[in-house]
Amino acid sequence: MKMFVYSLREYDERKYFDDICGELGVEYESTDVVPTVDNISLADGFDVINIITCPIDEERIIRLKEAGVKLIMSRTVGTDHIDKEAAARYGISVMNISYSPAAVADYAIMLMLMGLRKLKYIAIRTIGRDYGLEGRLGREMHECTVGLYGGGYIGKTVAKELSGFGCKTLICDRHPDEETKKYAEYVDEDRLFAESDIISLHVSGTQENFHMIGREEFAKMKDGVMIINTARGLLIDTPAMIEAIESGKIGFAGLDVIENEKGMYYFDHEDRILTNKDFSILNGYPNVMVLPHMGFYTESAVRDMVVNSVIAANDYFSKGENE
Ligand code: COI
Secondary structure: OEEEEOOOOOOOOHHHHHHHHHHHOOEEEEOOOOOOOOHHHHHOOOOEEEEOOOOEOHHHHHHHHHHOOOEEEEOOOOOOOEOHHHHHHOOOEEEOOOOOOHHHHHHHHHHHHHHHOOHHHHHHHHHOOOOOOOOOOOOOHHHOEEEEEOOOHHHHHHHHHHHHHOOEEEEEOOOOOOOHHHOOEEOOHHHHHHHOOEEEEOOOOOHHHOOOEOHHHHHOOOOOEEEEEOOOHHHEOHHHHHHHHHHOOEEEEEEOOOOOOOOOOOOOOOOOOOOOHHHHHHHHOOOEEEOOOOOOOOHHHHHHHHHHHHHHHHHHHHHOOOO
């Protein structure tokens, strides 16, 4: 099996690719850039491309087919960046991997704590040497009800980690899990919205979930609710969220992801004009923490992304897809 890796980061991924590919005898080449229609020729003659969250649309899929690629391996949990129907039409398989769920779970809880302790506002004021207390009064986690929307492996990990804080945890998921019942109460969407002081999203970025949180849903939530999104930007209707922040319905938003973030995050834009207006608006509010989609970014998760993606691709070719 020959693998071509896109968006490979020298500073944290290279050593893991070298080690696992060496161990399994997988031949690989790489580039640090994302796949474009023009550079897919780099993958000519390779069986698999290994990517992160760069868009793979039908045009790129046609080029991949011409290049002889049989598998698109995304070293990510989400696959919303890939046109999977087009891949199926052209007979190219798509796979993803999982990695340490604590990476994103820890990050979601960090954002909750930042919101409870008004950390963005405090950090901004501290840079200007304003060490006053007024306007910085915080709240404690154990006094809160936290609602987790989504009980997949990340949502479940958040529930378990939160149990140490002594808060009440609600979770909304169609597939209740016995172990998670020890840490959280399974409820329906309406109860989650009505009772939670903090709502954290842990569902995937499918078309079915597009704008699952909008005007109607915000109206069902408590005034001053905290919204945490470490999953996908498309889950929230951004203009509706901006309205809810301006009206005070949302007291704090911790957003590791926003709509239309592709092409913006993971690059240095210091000397460029950013055109994502929603990003600029959201980033300007003192009670909104916008972070560049880094929940996944821990040593363990990065190692898992590389190692698990190479093992899964190797198994796909050596054992067959369904074994
Ligand atoms: C995923 O694994 O789905 C992520 O969101 C992380 C990715 C941006 C590297």
